[in-house]
Amino acid sequence: MSESGTTRNVTGEDEVVDLCRELIRIDTSNYGDHSGPGEREAAEYVAEKLAEVGLEPRVFESHKGRASTVARIEGEDPSRPALLIHGHTDVVPANAADWTHHPFSGEIADGMVWGRGAVDMKDMCGMLIAIARHFKRSGIVPPRDLVFAFVSDEEAGGKYGSQWLVDNRPDLFDGVTEAIGEVGGFSLTVPRKDGGERRLYLVETAEKSMMWMKLSVRSHAGHGSMIHDHNAVTAVAEATAKLGRHEFPLVMTDAVGQFLAAITEETGYEFDVDSPDLAGTIAKLGPIARVVGATLRDTANPTMLRAGYKANVIPATAESVVDCRILPGRRAAFEREVDELLGPDVTREWITELPSYETTFDGDLVDAMNAAIVSVDPEARIVPYMLSGGTDAKAFARLGIRCFGFAPLQLPPDLDFTALFHGVDERVPVDALKFGTQVLEHFLMNC
Numbered sequence: 325m326s327e328s329g330t331t332r333n334v335t336g337e338d339e340v341v342d343l344c345r346e347l348i349r350i351d352t353s354n355y356g357d358h359s360g361p362g363e364r365e366a367a368e369y370v371a372e373k374l375a376e377v378g379l380e381p382r383v384f385e386s387h388k389g390r391a392s393t394v395a396r397i398e399g400e401d402p403s404r405p406a407l408l409i410h411g412h413t414d415v416v417p418a419n420a421a422d423w424t425h426h427p428f429s430g431e432i433a434d435g436m437v438w439g440r441g442a443v444d445m446k447d448m449c450g451m452l453i454a455i456a457r458h459f460k461r462s463g464i465v466p467p468r469d470l471v472f473a474f475v476s477d478e479e480a481g482g483k484y485g486s487q488w489l490v491d492n493r494p495d496l497f498d499g500v501t502e503a504i505g506e507v508g509g510f511s512l513t514v515p516r517k518d519g520g521e522r523r524l525y526l527v528e529t530a531e532k533s534m535m536w537m538k539l540s541v542r543s544h545a546g547h548g549s550m551i552h553d554h555n556a557v558t559a560v561a562e563a564t565a566k567l568g569r570h571e572f573p574l575v576m577t578d579a580v581g582q583f584l585a586a587i588t589e590e591t592g593y594e595f596d597v598d599s600p601d602l603a604g605t606i607a608k609l610g611p612i613a614r615v616v617g618a619t620l621r622d623t624a625n626p627t628m629l630r631a632g633y634k635a636n637v638i639p640a641t642a643e644s645v646v647d648c649r650i651l652p653g654r655r656a657a658f659e660r661e662v663d664e665l666l667g668p669d670v671t672r673e674w675i676t677e678l679p680s681y682e683t684t685f686d687g688d689l690v691d692a693m694n695a696a697i698v699s700v701d702p703e704a705r706i707v708p709y710m711l712s713g714g715t716d717a718k719a720f721a722r723l724g725i726r727c728f729g730f731a732p733l734q735l736p737p738d739l740d741f742t743a744l745f746h747g748v749d750e751r752v753p754v755d756a757l758k759f760g761t762q763v764l765e766h767f768l769m770n771c
């Protein structure tokens with residue numbers, strides 16, 4: 325029947341599930357060094373899928389086997405600034421023995437696509453490829469230039485991915501003023517104060533910084549049987565424990581304040597910042613409380629300890645690493661507070677510094693996100709929130725790009741979505757992939 329023109333065009337929704345599954349089957353585990361398989365195969369897969377319909381993707385290798393793919397679709401109005409849409413192709417490692425379905429199988433079971441990367445973030449990568457292919461095949465021209473970037477190494481801070489591209493190929497992002505990427509656009513279902521439920525879609529407008537601190541004490545070595553006046557292990561252990569138990573002051577940022585205000589409007593829950601039971605009220609939000617709670621204050625979680633080489637030798641040095649996540653605008657105050665806790669004996673040093681980020685929840689792009697969500701889920705509402713972790717937005721923000729987390733997924737109310745990130749049995753509903761594709765398609769046609 326194709327000659328009579330009645331054959332339906334292949335759409336993004338038709339392809340997204342297979343694209344996501346095929347991406348999951350390409351193992352792109354990132355161990356934080358170059359010991360993993362790398363992202364080259366995934367980068368080439370993406371390039372092939374885009375080239376197949378006539379786009380002109382380019383693959384950039386930052387280190388042997390570590391590669392990212394970038395493609396630009398020209399828009400109707402070249403005088404308008406471009407929009408960047410970015411996803412990362414690497415994933416954190418997975419231990420297959422722990423999983424119900426093999427993490428690199430992309431199996432479909434119970435209406436879900438299972439596998440490492442299903443929500444972080446081969447889901448959105450699949451949506452983006454599907455939409456770019458659909459646009460090109462159907463001759464759809466977006467209102468302005470779109471730059472699609474599928475980058476490597478996000479899970480290790482982006483040194484060989486987004487950060488590398490920003491440092492070495494900033495020309496790829498010429499004219500880009502705004503961007504969308506992970507982690508936002510997913511739904512959170514809350515009970516309404518007047519009965520029923522409301523689906524909120526959380527748009528990420530802010531991120532805490534990701535700052536890894538090394539603590540060290542240098543003293544002198546000694547025999548384990550004798551009196552020792554300055555044991556480096558004891559000193560580092562004490563300082564690390566002090567920091568790990570410390571509670572930093574509660575700071576209400578705009579993103580968190582607006583998020584909680586929206587929740588109050590919908591649910592009637594009152595978030596009293598002076599109440600000792602603030603955490604209890606936030607816990608009513610369900611598993612997302614893990615993220616929201618962590619955006620009310622700075623955190624410092626000890627993650628590594630290193631000292632000694634023999635049971636009866638007091639070593640001269642001892643070290644620990646503390647994962648610090650600092651709210652926007654709080655860095656100087658955080659450092660003062662930490663120095664007071666540690667005292668003069670302990671040396672601290674930043675070994676990774678990725679700054680915080682925040683933007684406002686307003687303007688045409690936010691309106692376009694809202695319109696896109698409501699076009700598919702008419703009763704929904706979008707609300708801003710802050711991510712306690714970090715994303716590639718930190719790198720792209722260095723180019724002056726205004727970044728949002730908007731990777732739309734409509735989720736079942738009882739799915740513990742936040743636990744799926746880096747978790748065992750990571751999976752994404754098939755319907756959510758199709759929903760996200762519809763929303764992003766609407767968004768990119770009206771951005």
Ligand SMILES: [Zn+2]
Binds near residue numbers: 412444445478506
């Ligand atoms: Zn991610």
